[in-house]
Amino acid sequence: xxxxxxxxxxxxxxxxxxxxxxxxxxxxxxxxxxxxxxxxxxxxxxxxxxxxxxxxxxxxxxxxxxxxxxxxxxxxxxxxxxxxxxxxxxxxxxxxxxxxxxxxxxxxxxxxxxxxxxxxxxxxxxxxxxxxxxxxxxxxxxxxxxxxxxxxxxxxxxxxxxxxxxxxxxxxxxxxxxxxxxxxxxxxxxxxxxxxxxxxxxxxxxxxxxxxxxxxxxxxxxxxxxxxxxxxxxxxxxxxxxxxxxxxxxxxxxxxxxxxxxxxxxxxxxxxxxxxxxxxxxxxxxxxxxxxxxxxxxxxxxxxxxxxxxxxxxxxxxxxxxxxxxxxxxxxxxxxxxxxxxxxxxxxxx
Amino acid sequence: xxxxxxxxxxxxxxxxxxxxxxxxxxxxxxxxxxxxxxxxxxxxxxxxxxxxxxxxxxxxxxxxxxxxxxxxxxxxxxxxxxxxxxxxxxxxxxxxxxxxxxxxxxxxxxxxxxxxxxxxxxxxxxxxxxxxxxxxxxxxxxxxxxxxxxxxxxxxxxxxxxxxxxxxxxxxxxxxxxx
Ligand code: SF4
Ligand code: SF4
Numbered sequence: 001x002x003x004x005x006x007x008x009x010x011x012x013x014x015x016x017x018x019x020x021x022x023x024x025x026x027x028x029x030x031x032x033x034x035x036x037x038x039x040x041x042x043x044x045x046x047x048x049x050x051x052x053x054x055x056x057x058x059x060x061x062x063x064x065x066x067x068x069x070x071x072x073x074x075x076x077x078x079x080x081x082x083x084x085x086x087x088x089x090x091x092x093x094x095x096x097x098x099x100x101x102x103x104x105x106x107x108x109x110x111x112x113x114x115x116x117x118x119x120x121x122x123x124x125x126x127x128x129x130x131x132x133x134x135x136x137x138x139x140x141x142x143x144x145x146x147x148x149x150x151x152x153x154x155x156x157x158x159x160x161x162x163x164x165x166x167x168x169x170x171x172x173x174x175x176x177x178x179x180x181x182x183x184x185x186x187x188x189x190x191x192x193x194x195x196x197x198x199x200x201x202x203x204x205x206x207x208x209x210x211x212x213x214x215x216x217x218x219x220x221x222x223x224x225x226x227x228x229x230x231x232x233x234x235x236x237x238x239x240x241x242x243x244x245x246x247x248x249x250x251x252x253x254x255x256x257x258x259x260x261x262x263x264x265x266x267x268x269x270x271x272x273x274x275x276x277x278x279x280x281x282x283x284x285x286x287x288x289x290x291x292x293x294x295x296x297x298x299x300x301x302x303x304x305x306x307x308x309x310x311x312x313x314x315x316x317x318x319x320x321x322x323x324x325x326x327x328x329x330x331x332x333x334x335x336x337x338x339x340x341x342x343x344x345x346x347x348x349x350x
Numbered sequence: 351x352x353x354x355x356x357x358x359x360x361x362x363x364x365x366x367x368x369x370x371x372x373x374x375x376x377x378x379x380x381x382x383x384x385x386x387x388x389x390x391x392x393x394x395x396x397x398x399x400x401x402x403x404x405x406x407x408x409x410x411x412x413x414x415x416x417x418x419x420x421x422x423x424x425x426x427x428x429x430x431x432x433x434x435x436x437x438x439x440x441x442x443x444x445x446x447x448x449x450x451x452x453x454x455x456x457x458x459x460x461x462x463x464x465x466x467x468x469x470x471x472x473x474x475x476x477x478x479x480x481x482x483x484x485x486x487x488x489x490x491x492x493x494x495x496x497x498x499x500x501x502x503x504x505x506x507x508x509x510x511x512x513x514x515x516x517x518x519x520x521x522x523x524x525x526x527x528x529x
Binding site: 037038039040041042045202303304306307308318319322323327 | 372377378391397400
């Protein structure tokens with residue numbers, strides 16, 4: 001029995017790993033396509049049908065580039081930086097509930113690598129380590145532009161983590177659990193959290209943009225001021241890892257947004273589908289639905305990128321500390337008041 | 351209307367530095383407006399011409415590759431007067447003049463002709479001024495859609511008489527059409 005579980009989990013983890021990599025790979029393709037469409041162009045269409053082989057070509061190009069090591073005393077950290085970014089981006093996927101469960105040969109398979117009951121804390125813990133990847137890379141590059149960019153990125157991520165956590169507290173007050181699985185289950189049908197927590201959702205969304213270093217918060221990579229940002233000195237696959245980590249974390253952020261606010265794998269009529277078409281079919285549709293939601297969010301990330309210009313650094317900090325944090329706190333207070341409205345009314349004598 | 355308030359485009363906006371309200375400083379409304387504009391472009395017709403497969407339609411007055419003309423009897427029109435070279439704003443044309451021998455009367459129409467006539471295609475801007483300047487109707491820009499081919503050598507872009515002079519058969523065919 002023990003070894004069966006290990007094999008089952010290994011297969012599952014491997015699948016998730018592959019899917020995340022694939023999603024990150026094709027996000028680069030999608031990014032170019034979306035950018036082109038929004039600018040009335042066509043986008044990559046030479047490598048394979050619809051340019052679908054473009055990511056492979058890019059990967060091959062990156063692999064064949066020279067591995068350049070700048071003259072830095074921190075050679076070890078220089079190599080470790082991209083590795084941290086990449087592993088952090090991939091680690092979060094461990095606690096995501098991709099679906100409910102499958103029954104294979106009378107044996108229940110839970111579509112989640114591990115269901116720890118503090119999974120949200122785990123996600124946030126891991127995400128905040130991500131800043132080390134950027135910070136270490138920028139520091140070890142021995143380049144003042146990389147360092148400046150790393151400083152920007154880390155101060156931005158730290159500031160927005162506060163608002164992100166606060167916006168989440170309101171959600172957790174409602175759900176009463178830290179487990180992503182249970183939060184998904186609570187949103188069965190169309191009982192999605194976004195309808196109960198619209199303000200919290202918007203704050204969380206804005207903070208996700210900042211956390212993933214996406215436009216309009218990509219100050220860490222603004223070419224006009226900082227050359228290439230923290231990965232200026234990087235080349236070949238190390239550079240590829242940084243770029244890849246950005247897309248992987250975009251994928252993970254979209255997943256978390258879908259799970260927390262858009263019902264995860266739930267879709268209206270799920271109970272009916274499970275009853276009539278069986279557990280497997282119903283839950284596989286659920287997985288597909290989750291992926292559709294994720295793709296929609298990824299598209300939204302890209303759509304915003306090609307719409308809004310980059311924020312100025314002071315605007316970014318003001319928005320974070322003076323805009324989002326007070327709003328998030330107000331959201332907590334409002335949520336609390338609504339939750340205790342009956343007790344409150346009784347106490348006030350209505 | 352005074353000069354200060356006048357607006358030719360009708361879209362002039364006063365710059366104001368008024369303080370933004372709290373909601374404005376969250377930029378949400380402005381961002382949604384922007385998103386609405388860009389999503390519209392997702393569905394517009396794309397302007398790209400897929401070049402090797404599609405070739406853009408060219409205007410009726412398209413000025414293509416130059417040609418040095420022959421008359422109906424197949425003689426070259428050019429008399430090496432140099433007016434085209436003088437008029438060329440890009441200084442792309444050079445030539446060497448030579449005197450026609452008595453036995454070359456069937457080759458050149460005038461007593462003086464260009465023994466060397468070269469246009470540097472890297473310099474030429476296809477303005478057509480050479481065609482306008484020529485008193486002998488000798489040089490003109492054809493309708494040819496073929497662009498100057500790419501090459502690794504600069505010399506390949508200097509087109510001599512071998513590439514510029516109208517082929518003899520074409521001249522004869524032209525004269526046949528006329529008669
Ligand atoms: S087309 Fe214009 S630029 Fe070209 S050779 Fe004639 S005059 Fe010069
Ligand atoms: S092409 Fe015309 S303008 Fe130029 S040298 Fe010959 S005759 Fe003169």
